[in-house]
Amino acid sequence: MQILGINAYHGDVSAVLLNDGDLVAALEEERFRRIKHVAGFPTKAIQRCLDIGGIDAADLDHVAISRDPSAHFGKKVQFVLTNRPSLKLVWERAMSSRKVTNVEADLAEALGVTKRGLPPLHNVEHHPAHLASAFFVSPYEEAAVCALDAMGDFVSTSWAMGQGNHMEPLDRVYYPHSLGLLYTAITQFLGFPYYGDEYKVMGLAPYGEPTYTDEIRELIPLGEDGQFELSLGYFRHWQEDYDMNWEEGRPDFGKIYTPKLEELLGPEREPESELTQRHKDIAHSLQAVHEENAFHVLNAVHEQTGADRLCLAGGVAMNSVANGKVRANTPFEEVYIQPAAADNGTALGAAYHVWHEEFGAPRSFVMNHTLWGTSYDDDRVPEIVADQPEAASKYQWTTYDDLDRLCKKTAQLLADGKVVGWFRGRMEWGARALGNRSILADPGRADARDRINNRVKYREEFRPFAPSILEEAVGEYFTGHTGTYAEDAEESGPAPRPEGGSGHRAAPDPFMQQVYPVREEKQGEIPAVTHVDGTGRLQAVGKDRNPAYHALISAFAEKTGTPVVLNTSFNENEPIVESPEQALDCFFRTAMDAVVVENTLVMRQPVETAASEDTGPQ
Structure with missing residues (x-):
């Protein structure tokens, strides 16, 4: 069927x-x-x-x-x-x-x-x-399931108990009350006006202090059994002339909050204006209260289900910082978050x-990788490069028939400090680039962040880059959380954990959906992927899930001793590239040093690297 x-x-x-x-x-x-x-x-x-x-x-x-x-x-x-x-x-x-x-x-x-x-x-x-x-593609036969978002079909939060091929609904929170809309409102208040900008506030939060948590809590009183309500006087999405445009193109939301929010938090920030310490403190406080609210819901979900395993979905489940702390702040032992958790x-x-x-069909499928998109061969890559003006003097390109040699060559470029685009195989499903449409760099070079921000991505400096790590090395480089964001930031010691949790270790998440602390002794080894608060949004790369990407990271580990690469999405202020033409166009117009498109490596001239010494048969 x-x-x-x-x-x-x-x-x-x-x-x-x-x-x-x-x-x-x-x-x-x-x-x-x-x-x-x-x-x-x-x-x-x-x-x-x-x-x-x-x-x-x-x-x-x-x-x-x-x-x-x-x-x-x-x-x-x-x-x-x-x-x-x-x-x-x-x-x-x-x-x-x-x-x-x-x-x-x-x-x-x-x-x-x-x-x-x-x-x-x-x-x-x-x-x-x-x-x-979340549930029907998870590896769990039985699990609690929770969806948290802005809203859809008049609901913003819901949960159920999943067993086999059926989910039994348990409870929900109705519009206009919403964890997602609260986060969006403060995102707008902080001068990030576009649909989907919430991740920027999540990245900004570690630069602040939790000085506005009481004010943020005033916006969303918590109730019994996982319920909550927005203090609607601060919001306008539910009553006033509120614009929401879902026409062809990028969604456009009007301003969600009322002037009363400025009375509570001070003046709103204009987009593109200076980010002050007050703005950073508000971002931190929002993230801290968001985690409290999310764990309030999830602990109620556990109380009602008694399940050890949890499946999460909804736009709020893209908050990878909170996701990484679920097991430290609830009794859930395992968490599964499908890579396209948003709409x-x-x-x-x-x-x-x-x-x-x-139809009552039995379950037979588990999503353990993200590679469900389009794929291409590289027959046209040399032709596209050769058609560029002055191609012979600007670029050199080689097509490999041996993956091992291609990976070793690329790993050497990375070890020499080059920024390399990596386009191979089927495109990823979901918001993250997970090794098939990625821009890569050496995580051991602290200046790699600035090089990519200033020469390739042209994005805000406060946003972190993520580590892709060999699955077998996760425990060596990452550890689990001990408490909520506010408690960690205030260094007030481990939060009391509900009985049965397993937050002491980092989960080997293949989908880059959870943030964990980098072990203190490893932070100096991978500074380019260690955020200001000592954390990283890891992707655990398994050989069975993505053999080529695993081979590349393994080759890099052989050369450097570090089984980690810096991984960011292959784009420049646009959606992730889908085709070889788009990948090469991004390479040509930015300052990437090299790009791999399927089996063809294209490098700028001159390429002063040990990799260029390999001139033998390809």
Whole structure:
């Protein structure tokens, strides 16, 4: 049975294809449209899913979309009657729902068929899709499942107990109360106005102190059994003229907070203006309170389920700093976070919800790697390079038929301080570049961060770079957390841990979804991937999951003694590159020293490195 899953009309639109319960392809539309977090309909992602699967529209048996406008209708009516939101807000929500009713027309256009030729369409509510995306592809037969985000289908937080091919819903938190919208509001307040900018505040937080935690706590009183409510006087998303644009292009949110927030925290920061210590302190305080709130929910989830294992999803589950502390602050022993935990992952969840919950199919698939996207050969790479002006004097390129030699050559470039683009195999699923669409450097060179920021990425200096580490070396370089962010920052000693937790060790996360402390004795060895607070968002690279990337890091370890490389996404203020042409274009217009595209290595002239001494047969 072929099932197409789609996330449409939200940000991060995407598509996946299942064949008898096995994942065939998973793609995000932004990689093809070249617009970050693109909204609208995932036409190109759908078409490429079918291409990868080798099927036509006529071969599809079912289509699942991760949105159901009819969900929680009673709650919506109650909200309107109780809160009397503006007519503009009601109209915008109605128009948003109307888009979903037009999904058949959009889908027919994407597939090149008439509406009568479409397979059955299933509307899967947003949060059940999130939950399904986490549990049904996890390695766990039984687990607690929790989704936390801004909101979708009138819900912002939900949890369930997953067993086999079924999840039993337990509780939820309804709009307008939301952990995600609180984080977004303060992100905007701090002068980061764009959809998806929350990760910047997470990166800024370690530079501050928890001096505003009491003020942030005032914004979100906690209740019993994992519940919480926003202090709505500080927010305007629920009542006033609040603009939200999900049209074709990057999603655009209006200002979520009211002037009352400035009375509490002081003047808002204008975008691009100086970041002061006050701004850094607010960021730190937000992260600290966010962790308190998240663990408040998760401890309630554990109390209601008694499970040892937890699956997390939703945009809030992209907060890798909080994720790394879950086992230190709850009784959960294991945590699984699917690589596309945000709204992109609801396409996956919608498809698996139909497969398991509606058709009752047994589980047979586990997502243990992210390589579900497009792939290319490198036949055209020499031609593309040769077509560049003055190519012969600017570049040298070699195609290898031996992976070992290619890895050794690239490892030597990295050891010599070069910044290298690495484009090989199938594209990653999710927001992280995990070794197939990556820019790499030597983590032992402290100046590597500045070189990449100033010559390649052109991004904020406070944002950290991540380490990719051989899976077998994780425990040697990383350790677990002892408490919450505020407690760690205040050096007040380990937080009392609920009985049964396992936060004393770093988890070998293959998806770069959890931040852990770098062991003190190793921080000097890998300064370029050690953040100001001594942590790193690690990716554990297993030989079975990505043999080529594992071979490259192993070759680097042989030359340097360090089984770690600096890994950042292969892009320059754009979505991660999808094709060889995009990879080479990024290389040509930035100051990267070299790029590997499949089996072809392209270097700038002159390349003064020990790697250039290798002139033997390739």
